[in-house]
Amino acid sequence: MRQSRAVEIWVGVFVALGFSALLMLAMKVSSITSYIDNKGYQISAAFENIGGLTVRAPVRIAGVRIGRVSDIRFDSDTFQAIVSMRIDAQYNHLPLDSSASILTDGLLGENYIGLEPGGDEESLKEGDRIEITQSALVLEKLIGQFLFSRSQGGASK
Amino acid sequence: MKREHSIQIKVLSASGYFEHGVNLRTMPDSGWLRMVGSMLDGSSLVEIRGLRFGYSGRMIFNEVDIDIQRGKVTAIMGPSGTGKTTLLRLIGGQEYPSSGTIRVDGANVPELSRNNLYQLRKRMGMLFQSGALLTDLNVFDNVAFPLREHTDLPEMMIRDLVLIKLQAVGLRGARDLMPSALSGGMARRVALARAIALDPMMMMYDEPFSGQDPISMGVLVKLIRELNDALGMTTIIVSHDVNETASIADYLYLLSEGKVVEHGTPERLRQSGSEWTRQFLEGLPDGPVPFHYPAPDFAEELLQVSASQ
Amino acid sequence: MITQLQHLGAWALKRFERLGRSHLFLFHVSAGLGELLTRPGLVIQQIFAIGVLSLPIILVAGLFVGMVLALQLYNTMVNFGAEQSLGPVVALSLVRELGPVVTALLFAGRAGSALAAEIGLMKATEQLSSMEMMAVDPMRRIIAPRLVGGALSLPLLAAMFSAIGVSGGFMVATGLLGVDSNAYWSQMQANVDLFDDIANGVIKSIVFGVVVTWIAVFEGYDAAPTSEGVARATTRTVVNGSLAVLGLDFILTALMFGDNG
Ligand SMILES: Nc1ncnc2c1ncn2[C@@H]1O[C@H](COP(=O)(O)OP(=O)(O)OP(=O)(O)O)[C@@H](O)[C@H]1O
Numbered sequence A: 001m002r003q004s005r006a007v008e009i010w011v012g013v014f015v016a017l018g019f020s021a022l023l024m025l026a027m028k029v030s031s032i033t034s035y036i037d038n039k040g041y042q043i044s045a046a047f048e049n050i051g052g053l054t055v056r057a058p059v060r061i062a063g064v065r066i067g068r069v070s071d072i073r074f075d076s077d078t079f080q081a082i083v084s085m086r087i088d089a090q091y092n093h094l095p096l097d098s099s100a101s102i103l104t105d106g107l108l109g110e111n112y113i114g115l116e117p118g119g120d121e122e123s124l125k126e127g128d129r130i131e132i133t134q135s136a137l138v139l140e141k142l143i144g145q146f147l148f149s150r151s152q153g154g155a156s157k
Numbered sequence B: 001m002k003r004e005h006s007i008q009i010k011v012l013s014a015s016g017y018f019e020h021g022v023n024l025r026t027m028p029d030s031g032w033l034r035m036v037g038s039m040l041d042g043s044s045l046v047e048i049r050g051l052r053f054g055y056s057g058r059m060i061f062n063e064v065d066i067d068i069q070r071g072k073v074t075a076i077m078g079p080s081g082t083g084k085t086t087l088l089r090l091i092g093g094q095e096y097p098s099s100g101t102i103r104v105d106g107a108n109v110p111e112l113s114r115n116n117l118y119q120l121r122k123r124m125g126m127l128f129q130s131g132a133l134l135t136d137l138n139v140f141d142n143v144a145f146p147l148r149e150h151t152d153l154p155e156m157m158i159r160d161l162v163l164i165k166l167q168a169v170g171l172r173g174a175r176d177l178m179p180s181a182l183s184g185g186m187a188r189r190v191a192l193a194r195a196i197a198l199d200p201m202m203m204m205y206d207e208p209f210s211g212q213d214p215i216s217m218g219v220l221v222k223l224i225r226e227l228n229d230a231l232g233m234t235t236i237i238v239s240h241d242v243n244e245t246a247s248i249a250d251y252l253y254l255l256s257e258g259k260v261v262e263h264g265t266p267e268r269l270r271q272s273g274s275e276w277t278r279q280f281l282e283g284l285p286d287g288p289v290p291f292h293y294p295a296p297d298f299a300e301e302l303l304q305v306s307a308s309q
Numbered sequence C: 001m002i003t004q005l006q007h008l009g010a011w012a013l014k015r016f017e018r019l020g021r022s023h024l025f026l027f028h029v030s031a032g033l034g035e036l037l038t039r040p041g042l043v044i045q046q047i048f049a050i051g052v053l054s055l056p057i058i059l060v061a062g063l064f065v066g067m068v069l070a071l072q073l074y075n076t077m078v079n080f081g082a083e084q085s086l087g088p089v090v091a092l093s094l095v096r097e098l099g100p101v102v103t104a105l106l107f108a109g110r111a112g113s114a115l116a117a118e119i120g121l122m123k124a125t126e127q128l129s130s131m132e133m134m135a136v137d138p139m140r141r142i143i144a145p146r147l148v149g150g151a152l153s154l155p156l157l158a159a160m161f162s163a164i165g166v167s168g169g170f171m172v173a174t175g176l177l178g179v180d181s182n183a184y185w186s187q188m189q190a191n192v193d194l195f196d197d198i199a200n201g202v203i204k205s206i207v208f209g210v211v212v213t214w215i216a217v218f219e220g221y222d223a224a225p226t227s228e229g230v231a232r233a234t235t236r237t238v239v240n241g242s243l244a245v246l247g248l249d250f251i252l253t254a255l256m257f258g259d260n261g
């Protein structure tokens, strides 16, 4: 079947538009760079309880995203959760004695890891483990404690 | 891919050659060979035995036997709605009989695998009652369609072939028209040109003459006969035009109510003693041939309605 | 009572028959897909008829959906002081849901109905029959290229819908509502994930593309060969196509986004 040139040109334009839209979604709407840029380094931290933390949750410092959770494992010796994080390469001056806590975005938002910088001269490097951690606040536990302390407090006062 | 197709045809027909001994007619693109073949044997190209077929319970064919002779023009006639179009569709493998065999060139059509059926169809041409042109292609591209689908011919050659076929039906000047711009009779002639584009071994015409003026009718009658004789085709014509059909047919089958009523050469049928045959061929209003679709008695039905009101 | 049961049974049987037929149909069409590799022209023709001709409505709809989305969400979010998150919320709504779903619904109405009508008419006028008699399989020559053309067009259309929607949201957010343009993009990039959100949205639109086109070509091919049959086929395409998109969207969303934030 002979094809009219106009049809072919239009289809070419159409496909090009479609793929540039996809490209825009990848580059401008999401950040493909966090996947392409694998030059970051891996650190880990142990938590008593990670709450609702999932793989790929953001790692933030001062509210800025500096990396992602890359893996979550359970250590059957210490009964702790080992969370591995990949930190973007440009943030390579995080003090060695920084602390990590699992926080929630808003009251009911997603969980993320917040890093609190310490004062050490040395920086975190590939494979290092963050020693000071604070587990997730589990809402049910919190409410339970609150109710418990209220009734206790009322009795002792 | 396409090249393979054309090779496949050759291979298939070669095997057909060996299977059927003197069956030279299956060689494509060699009209004279087929003609020699048709002179060598007077066997049937299409052989229908014990055919039964019905649409959702309504019987159309009940134990029908038909033979179509090689190289001859055979006409199928019968009252409107007896199933002539259905018969052509059965031969083309588009409907399946509930029992009986339909052998075309030795092969039982209902039992053919999809591939073999399509190979067989390449050697059959069919002119549809409605023409059935592809509405998104113009006249030229319609006629070129089977050539482009089944051969690898260069565009120049396709152009020549298409123009030859269009010239034969007198519509070479209409090649750039779209089907919607054609009259019913013109559309049928374009469809005829398309059906013969691949020089099939067998042509089936469903009402080729209806909607044609006397001149194009005369040309078509001559064309069909010439195609049959010059290319050594086998022809099946379904038609109501008794005179035209009888003038070119070598053999006639009269169908009615699911049966073959009578068959024979036109001369023999004209002299037939059967009242049915005479009525049909002479178009008399009164006689045993029913004009009405099966229905309860008319007077009775009218009375029923008035009674129920 | 008995007759009602009989009717119900007959109705159910008919549904199952159609369901079975449509799957057999898809199976037969798939057998002809390989052949298309040798004839890309057939598919290009269909991408033109299905994709390119749907472009205007998709682009206009995408632009307006994006602009309205920004406007509506802003009014709610500003109450919580969350207007900086306008970018990610607009983008996520578009990429995950509205892009694939609205595009597929428009596609069913624009391209699906046209496909069903075209094929139904080809059947009613014996064009498909005559093709079969010319030893050209309509499944391969007519249906297969349309199925592939539709399945390829929809994801591209959906991506364009989302992209132009995000841009429309940007215009409204920065031009009309005074959101900081850097915040719009950077918050978006921080919160929209390439795999979780964008890739999943693309997967959705691929599924929708196959299903809607499949429904359209099947309804056309299965239509009664009359003008009434063709009319019913186009209506059915739009209704069944839209319902299938909405139902599948729920299932896919539950599978993709069900277990993580
Ligand atoms: N798809 C179908 N479903 C049900 N019945 C059908 C169908 N097609 C045809 N019929 C019936 O089969 C009978 C034969 O139809 P067919 O078209 O073969 O007749 P015909 O001999 O070609 O008539 P005509 O000379 O008018 O063209 C008709 O009575 C018709 O009612």
Ligand SMILES: [Mg+2]
Residues within 6 Å of the ligand: B084, B085, B086, B129, B206
């Ligand atoms: Mg007929």
